[in-house]
Amino acid sequence: MSHPDPNLKRLSKAEDWGFMLAVFIPLSVLCAFSCAEVLRKDTGGMNWFAVLFFLGPLSLPPVLFVTGSRPFFTAACAVLIPLEVLAAFLADYTLIGVASMFPLLLLWANLIPVGLQLSKRESAQLAPWILMVLIGVSILPRQAWLGVKLLKLEYEAKRIIAYSYEYKLQTGTFPADLSGYSWRYSSLSNHFGYQGHGTDDKFTYPFKDDPQYDASDKFSIRYYVGNKDTAYWYSSKKGWFVEDD
Numbered sequence: 316m317s318h319p320d321p322n323l324k325r326l327s328k329a330e331d332w333g334f335m336l337a338v339f340i341p342l343s344v345l346c347a348f349s350c351a352e353v354l355r356k357d358t359g360g361m362n363w364f365a366v367l368f369f370l371g372p373l374s375l376p377p378v379l380f381v382t383g384s385r386p387f388f389t390a391a392c393a394v395l396i397p398l399e400v401l402a403a404f405l406a407d408y409t410l411i412g413v414a415s416m417f418p419l420l421l422l423w424a425n426l427i428p429v430g431l432q433l434s435k436r437e438s439a440q441l442a443p444w445i446l447m448v449l450i451g452v453s454i455l456p457r458q459a460w461l462g463v464k465l466l467k468l469e470y471e472a473k474r475i476i477a478y479s480y481e482y483k484l485q486t487g488t489f490p491a492d493l494s495g496y497s498w499r500y501s502s503l504s505n506h507f508g509y510q511g512h513g514t515d516d517k518f519t520y521p522f523k524d525d526p527q528y529d530a531s532d533k534f535s536i537r538y539y540v541g542n543k544d545t546a547y548w549y550s551s552k553k554g555w556f557v558e559d560d
Contacts, residue, residue, distance in 0.1 A: 334390055334393065335393065338390075338393060338394060339376055339393035339394075339397065342393075342394070342398070342401075343373050343397055345397070346369075346370060346373060346397050346400045346401060347370065349400075349401055350366055350369050350370055350404065352404075353365075353404055354366065368419065369400060369403060369419065371423070372396050372400060372422050372423060372425055372426075373396065373397060375425055375426070375429045376392045376393040376396055379392055379432065379433070382433060384432050384433065384435075385432070388432055388443060388444065388447075391447065392425070392429065395450075395451045395455075396425055398451075398455060399418075399421075399422045399450070399454045402418055402422075402454045402455055402458035402459070403419045403422050403454070403458075405458050405461070405462050406418040406458055406461075408465060408540070409458065409464070409465050409540045409541045410461070410540070410545070411540075411542060411545035411546075411559050412545045414542045414544075414545070418454050418458060421450055421453050422450075422454065424446075424450050425447065425450055427446055428442070428443035428444070428445075428446035428450070431443045431446070457541075464540055464541070465540050467500050467503060468500075468506060468507075468538050468540060468547075470500075471500050471538075472538055475493065475507070475509070476536070476549055478490075478493075482495075488532070489511050489512045489532070489533065489534040489551065490511050490512070490534070491512055491513060491514070492509060492511055493507075493509050506538050506539055507536060507537070507538045508538070509534070509535075509536050509537075510533075510534060510536075510537075511534045512533065516535045516550075533550065533551050533552050534550075534551050535548060535549060535550040535551065535552075536548070536549050537558070545557075545558055545559050546558045
């Protein structure tokens with residue numbers, strides 16, 4: 316009866332450590348920086364709870380690693396889970412508000428395949444893989460697509476703002492609409508709303524009895540990314556702000 320070569324076992328362990336150091340730890344550091352960026356805007360008392368809720372799933376790959384679970388499954392989790400954490404942070408910018416919690420809840424669903432894997436039952440060998448892939452497919456492709464859309468919308472919004480100010484320099488007033496604007500991404504035009512001179516929007520002028528009210532000397536734009544009920548706004552009177560409900 317042959318015995319496993321201890322040198323091969325040590326080599327395999329060294330490769331596992333190399334993978335964790337080269338892949339998982341850099342991705343985790345990126346997740347931590349992303350968490351800090353999101354929480355930088357939040358001055359409330361729930362910061363530590365938010366850190367735990369967002370970064371908690373990063374503890375799952377190390378648990379698999381320490382318990383000696385199947386290396387391929389551990390490696391897959393060490394890649395997918397940090398990417399899903401980043402996607403959950405991105406949802407805070409693409410979906411905004413309550414809708415952005417859905418990717419985060421899916422992220423925590425990784426407890427199920429990891430738990431099945433830790434059970435080490437022969438009948439559960441395939442189930443963890445199926446569940447892990449389903450969770451990844453449910454989060455990553457859509458958020459990647461929305462992230463690209465967000466960049467395009469931000470670029471288009473800046474062009475619209477520049478166009479509006481240039482129009483006023485030439486005519487003395489802001490445009491009433493975008494009929495004269497040349498779209499860079501015309502397929503995304505339905506994501507925008509524009510309130511020009513002589514029109515009202517629900518944020519810039521909430522009170523018409525304001526002595527400074529002048530509907531002919533303002534414009535505002537609204538655009539949404541993945542959720543029509545939340546949006547980014549720019550007002551010539553108030554600057555940038557977010558509609559999150």
